[in-house]
Amino acid sequence: MPDIHRLDTGLDRGEAFEFLADGVSVRAFAGETIAAALLAHGRRTLRLTAKAGAPRGYYCGMGVCWDCAMWVEGEGTVQACRTPATPGMKVSTLQGAKA
Ligand code: FES
Numbered sequence: 001m002p003d004i005h006r007l008d009t010g011l012d013r014g015e016a017f018e019f020l021a022d023g024v025s026v027r028a029f030a031g032e033t034i035a036a037a038l039l040a041h042g043r044r045t046l047r048l049t050a051k052a053g054a055p056r057g058y059y060c061g062m063g064v065c066w067d068c069a070m071w072v073e074g075e076g077t078v079q080a081c082r083t084p085a086t087p088g089m090k091v092s093t094l095q096g097a098k099a
Contacts, residue, residue, distance in 0.1 A: 005041075005042060013030075014029045014030025014031045016029050017085075017086075019034075019085050020088075020089070021038060021043070022092055026043075026085075027040075031084070032085050033083055033085060034078070034080040034081075034085045034089075034091055035057075035058045035068050035080035038080065039058060044057045045057050046067070046069070046070055046093065047068070047093060047095070049096065050097070051096075058080070062081065063081065066079060068080040068081045070093065071092040071093075071094050071099035072090070073092075077094065077097070
């Protein structure tokens with residue numbers, strides 16, 4: 001999927017790279033968080049609730065609500081709104097506490 005929600009003019013971005021989110025390649029730029037890159041990619045759901053599997057995503061954007069919780073290989077559960085995307089990282093959707 002293209003970066004349908006990313007502004008392409010008037011910005012000086014860092015270096016572009018890719019990471020995997022649930023096996024899908026996502027483009028990011030140096031300095032972007034996981035959540036920012038996924039939003040630009042058009043993805044809104046970052047986790048699913050434990051019992052109902054209801055979608056949750058970027059909400060407070062400042063590390064308070066945990067609705068952006070995702071699992072990162074080698075790190076565990078992180079807040080996607082506060083965790084920088086890095087080249088080659090592997091990110092997975094959580095359902096409850098499980099990836
Ligand atoms: S969006 Fe609320 S903690 Fe990340």
